Amino acid sequence: xxxxxxxxxxxxxxxxxxxxxxPILKGVNLQVRAGEIHAVMGRNGSGKSTLSKVLAxxxxxxxxxxxxxxxxxxxxxxxxxxxxxxxxxxxxxxPVEIPGVxxxxxxRVATNARREKQGxxxxxxxxxxxxxxxxxxxxxxxxAFLERSVNEGFSGGEKKRNEILQMALLEPVVSILDETDxxxxxxxxxxxxxxxxxxxxTDNATLLITHYQRLLDExxxxxxxxxAAGRILRTGGRELALELEQTGYDWVDKExxxxxxx
Amino acid sequence: MTSSSTKxxxxxxxxxxxxxxxxxxxxxxxxxxDVVRLISAKKEEPDFLLQFRLRAFRNWLTxxxxxxxxxxxxxxxxxxxxxxxxPKQQDKKASLDEVDPKLLETFDKLGIPLSExxxxxNVAVDAVFxxxxxxxxxxxxxxxxxxxxxxxxxxxxEHPELIxxxxxSVVSSNDNYFAALNSAVFSDGSFVFIPKGVECxxxxxxxxxxxxxxxxxxxxxxxxxxxxxxxxxxxxxxxPMFDTNQLHAAVVxxxxxxxxxxxxxxxxxxxxxxxxxVGGIYNFVTKRGQCRGARSRISWTQxxxxxxxxxxxxxCLLQGADSVGEFYSVALTNNCQQADTGTKMVHVGPRTRxxxxxxxxxxxxxxxSYRGLVQMGRNAKGARNYSQCDSMLIGDQAAANTYPYIRxxxxxxxxxxxASTCRISEDQLFYLxxxxxxxxxxxxxxxxxxxxxxxxxxxxxxxxxxxxxLALKLEGSVG
Numbered sequence: 070x071x072x073x074x075x076x077x078x079x080x081x082x083x084x085x086x087x088x089x090x091x092p093i094l095k096g097v098n099l100q101v102r103a104g105e106i107h108a109v110m111g112r113n114g115s116g117k118s119t120l121s122k123v124l125a126x127x128x129x130x131x132x133x134x135x136x137x138x139x140x141x142x143x144x145x146x147x148x149x150x151x152x153x154x155x156x157x158x159x160x161x162x163x164p165v166e167i168p169g170v171x172x173x174x175x176x177r178v179a180t181n182a183r184r185e186k187q188g189x190x191x192x193x194x195x196x197x198x199x200x201x202x203x204x205x206x207x208x209x210x211x212x213a214f215l216e217r218s219v220n221e222g223f224s225g226g227e228k229k230r231n232e233i234l235q236m237a238l239l240e241p242v243v244s245i246l247d248e249t250d251x252x253x254x255x256x257x258x259x260x261x262x263x264x265x266x267x268x269x270x271t272d273n274a275t276l277l278i279t280h281y282q283r284l285l286d287e288x289x290x291x292x293x294x295x296x297a298a299g300r301i302l303r304t305g306g307r308e309l310a311l312e313l314e315q316t317g318y319d320w321v322d323k324e325x326x327x328x329x330x331x
Numbered sequence: 332m333t334s335s336s337t338k339x340x341x342x343x344x345x346x347x348x349x350x351x352x353x354x355x356x357x358x359x360x361x362x363x364x365d366v367v368r369l370i371s372a373k374k375e376e377p378d379f380l381l382q383f384r385l386r387a388f389r390n391w392l393t394x395x396x397x398x399x400x401x402x403x404x405x406x407x408x409x410x411x412x413x414x415x416x417x418p419k420q421q422d423k424k425a426s427l428d429e430v431d432p433k434l435l436e437t438f439d440k441l442g443i444p445l446s447e448x449x450x451x452x453n454v455a456v457d458a459v460f461x462x463x464x465x466x467x468x469x470x471x472x473x474x475x476x477x478x479x480x481x482x483x484x485x486x487x488x489e490h491p492e493l494i495x496x497x498x499x500s501v502v503s504s505n506d507n508y509f510a511a512l513n514s515a516v517f518s519d520g521s522f523v524f525i526p527k528g529v530e531c532x533x534x535x536x537x538x539x540x541x542x543x544x545x546x547x548x549x550x551x552x553x554x555x556x557x558x559x560x561x562x563x564x565x566x567x568x569x570x571p572m573f574d575t576n577q578l579h580a581a582v583v584x585x586x587x588x589x590x591x592x593x594x595x596x597x598x599x600x601x602x603x604x605x606x607x608x609v610g611g612i613y614n615f616v617t618k619r620g621q622c623r624g625a626r627s628r629i630s631w632t633q634x635x636x637x638x639x640x641x642x643x644x645x646x647c648l649l650q651g652a653d654s655v656g657e658f659y660s661v662a663l664t665n666n667c668q669q670a671d672t673g674t675k676m677v678h679v680g681p682r683t684r685x686x687x688x689x690x691x692x693x694x695x696x697x698x699x700s701y702r703g704l705v706q707m708g709r710n711a712k713g714a715r716n717y718s719q720c721d722s723m724l725i726g727d728q729a730a731a732n733t734y735p736y737i738r739x740x741x742x743x744x745x746x747x748x749x750a751s752t753c754r755i756s757e758d759q760l761f762y763l764x765x766x767x768x769x770x771x772x773x774x775x776x777x778x779x780x781x782x783x784x785x786x787x788x789x790x791x792x793x794x795x796x797x798x799x800x801l802a803l804k805l806e807g808s809v810g
Contacts (some may be wrong), residue, residue, distance in 0.1 A: 110677065125765050128757060153767035165762045169780025182767030235766060
């Protein structure tokens with residue numbers, strides 16, 4: 070939902086970033102207000118996953134220019150864990166497995182780290198079990214997954230559901246979902262998308278990073294951005310995604326060529 | 332990992348590295364038959380013990396220092412070591428009031444209060460400082476149950492028949508180079524005797540403290556559990572920080588008769604040397620338990636975090652039919668530490684069972700090897716072994732090795748071995764961090780997850796300690 074007077078949550082200005090000295094982001098500008106859902110689309114290598122990693126603070130990505138303000142704070146002054154505690158959430162494209170660490174305990178520690186910042190009381194093991202029980206419904210997840218190690222032996226769909234479960238528990242302000250739809254069959258996609266829709270409110274915002282428009286059949290974005298060569302090339306509404314579906318990304322090359330980039 | 336937080340994680344200094352200023356009675360450096368006689372004389376030992384020492388010394392002269400382990404260290408000069416050091420004031424204290432307050436203070440600082448008011452409520456402690464035991468708590472209370480728990484020297488005086496019967500019966504004085512050395516010059520240690528049918532009413536614990544910079548520590552522990560008896564025993568160790576290396580060569584012997592059970596846990600935190608490998612303890616230890624009786628059980632649990640060099644293979648000789656041997660180990664090496672550790676499970680009796688769970692964690696430039704032997708003798712019909720050896724690498728300069736040896740002369744014995752290696756990756760850490768979990772907590776969550784099977788075996792009071800100890804030791808090692 071677009072409300073021009075809503076709080077400006079995320080303000081990305083001329084952002085440049087590199088991986089191992091290779092520049093990937095070359096001047097990204099984006100503003101996200103409360104209540105909005107943004108879709109960032111683009112081909113592989115356009116820089117959309119890099120954008121998500123940079124926002125979450127992955128150590129392999131180096132910011133080389135520009136700024137990001139999260140609720141008026143300099144995001145890059147915060148450690149990754151601090152960003153998370155303040156409400157920045159990254160849903161991973163490939164959630165890693167962490168053998169030996171119980172999923173339930175992991176979720177509890179993460180939830181309490183966030184709750185402390187929210188001024189909510191810490192949940193002990195018993196209280197947390199009740200709490201997580203309610204959230205499982207959001208992604209129709211079997212409680213048996215709580216007993217396993219984090220993501221260990223989970224199928225692709227189960228891992229993504231576990232991501233959305235974490236989102237439900239952490240109550241983020243800005244959620245960045247990196248290719249949450251990849252590798253999901255249509256049923257799993259509906260469950261995951263349904264979870265995202267349930268969690269969207271007028272106080273938070275979602276950044277969907279996706280390759281395909283099919284996710285946008287399930288989650289209706291307020292804005293669609295097309296990324297190419299490390300920048301946002303064009304911004305539009307829902308219809309831009311449909312147009313992309315029709316025309317593909319060929320026009321992107323033409324536009325980049327016209328700008329002398331490619 | 333951004334650079335600022337890596338800097339914040341610079342290793343915390345070893346907090347047990349202080350030296351106690353105390354006058355000691357030290358003999359001159361060097362080892363000879365005269366030195367062995369001198370030690371025995373100082374301790375006013377009976378002749379059988381002097382003879383035991385002399386036999387061991389003569390054996391030692393004929394033995395070679397082992398070089399098969401995955402360890403590298405400069406040659407040890409055995410003539411440059413003091414073989415006996417004791418805080419002055421000696422003569423056994425009738426009560427704690429007579430113990431030098433400086434010593435009590437030392438143990439207070441180490442978290443092992445000995446005085447009546449402050450001592451741990453359910454753990455009896457024998458405190459060994461350099462070469463001698465300075466105090467044993469709860470001796471009287473244990474005596475009511477017939478349990479003997481005292482320093483080795485006291486046991487020699489008060490229970491010579493038990494010492495004569497059991498000393499060297501599991502680890503003979505010519506077993507290996509370091510065991511022979513220990514047998515010749517050992518100065519003190521702990522003795523535990525649990526009589527028939529008695530379940531020891533509290534945890535027993537010995538705390539070893541090396542204080543002098545040029546003294547070797549050679550302690551001897553002997554635990555005997557008679558028929559149907561059971562005991563849980565814990566050993567802890569620390570030492571000050573010196574830029575020289577100190578030699579520690581201990582021998583531990585356990586004897587379990589029919590239906591007896593001994594659980595022996597170690598939390599080893601000797602000084603490990605600095606980040607460049609200067610200083611630290613050389614730890615060459617022989618530990619062996621003999622399940623002499625039917626259905627007896629010996630369980631070793633060790634958390635090895637200290638020492639510059641660790642050479643240690645707590646083993647079980649499973650003689651009695653249906654006896655059980657267990658080995659649960661976490662060995663952590665950081666910086667330039669080297670560990671070559673594991674176990675031997677020697678199945679002699681029928682239907683004997685053994686379990687080995689070893690977790691090696693290597694960080695920094697350290698090297699960590701598991702070396703284990705599972706042997707099934709001719710009569711070990713129906714015997715079973717299960718081994719699991721997992722290694723975790725932190726960073727990209729550490730090494731992990733696994734050397735499992737299996738020998739079987741019994742076709743109807745089953746041996747299972749599993750091994751794995753993993754690495755804490757930047758992506759796993761980032762995943763946890765991106766959920767609000769701090770860097771250090773993320774590392775310690777992963778490490779304690781890795782070690783859980785072993786920590787579950789530790790006595791309650793020490794499991795949490797072990798968790799914290801590992802986290803502390805790993806600070807600054809990732810990223």
